[in-house]
Amino acid sequence: MRVIALKSLLEERHLHAYSEFVAEYNRTAKELGVSRQAAPPTKAQYYRWLGGEIQNLPRGYHCAVLERMFPGWSAKELFGHPDTPHRGDLLTGVRPGIEPTDLAGLWVTSYVVDGLHHADLSQVDVTKGGVTATNYPPSPRLEERERGYANDIEAEVFGRHIIGKWRNVNDRYFYGSIHLAVLPGETSMDGFYTAVLTDTEVASERWRWARVESGSAAGVDLTTVKLAEPKKIFEMLRDRTRFDGPIPLAQVT
Structure with missing residues (x-):
């Protein structure tokens, strides 16, 4: 049946x-x-x-x-019959500690890749499987480079953790995993990414996220926005505490 x-x-x-x-x-x-x-x-x-x-x-x-x-x-x-299980069997019993809807909206994120600072604005949306995110527009920024890495993310919520995968859309070669802890207040997320470097090498670095104040981004055409220097954004997120609120868009552009 x-x-x-x-x-x-x-x-x-x-x-x-x-x-x-x-x-x-x-x-x-x-x-x-x-x-x-x-x-x-x-x-x-x-x-x-x-x-x-x-x-x-x-x-x-x-x-x-x-x-x-x-x-x-x-x-x-x-009320339909899904063709495939909604979630994998292994973590089925791990109930979400927060609602995926609590994560929806615009976030500023930053990490280090190959020793260079990277920053982007990521839009988180709710899906039937958890959440998805895209970090374009505006164009992501990478220190000392013309442009950063545009990525798509698919993830699920387990407890207060976001666990999923990402893939680069610039060349489709680079991909990896993401694991973030959602801090109390749902305005900061902190965790790590792993990335495929070669067929035999894996990289891992810290990845920090902060919610962008919704009112400051309302009505803004993100295609016209240019992010601030990646290192500045990286240091801003690094120095945040779990008690800090959302960041106004103007502070990261």
Whole structure:
């Protein structure tokens, strides 16, 4: 018997029991401001959902709450049968300690590569598998070079850690892994990247991220933005504490 995506996701987050589901449902409905209208499903309805015994999607408010509970998933997808597991088996039991939506937005990041400072602005978006990020536009900057490295990132949330992979889009040869810890307040992330240098060599360096103040970036055309000197940004992020708030865009441009 094929299991619907909703059941698999609830099991991953240890919300499969009806009482646990209802508590999370009510919390999410309150966030959406529909708690008075959106009563949770009855116990019988809930288990019909999980058993894939419904012909049509539930009422609209149910769908809205479920889509908020599982960012990146549509109600149709939640009640469908995924062709592949949503996550690998090994870390299935490691429940996210933060919501992926808490990470969405613009971040400034910096690291060292080949002894040179690199800096970029990365846009983090939520997907059904966790988060993705792209660091262009604006063009990333690399010390003493004409341009930096444009990368795509795919990652998942385990506890308060972001674990995933990245790939360079300039030449598609360079790729590697990323592992970041999300510090309290969700305004800083600190961790490491690994990178393929050659078929027999791996590099690893510290990678720091800081959230860009959303108001300072609102309405800004990032294609017209030029980042500040990479070393300046690197030192700014290096000297941050876990108590520092978001960085205004003007400080890194």
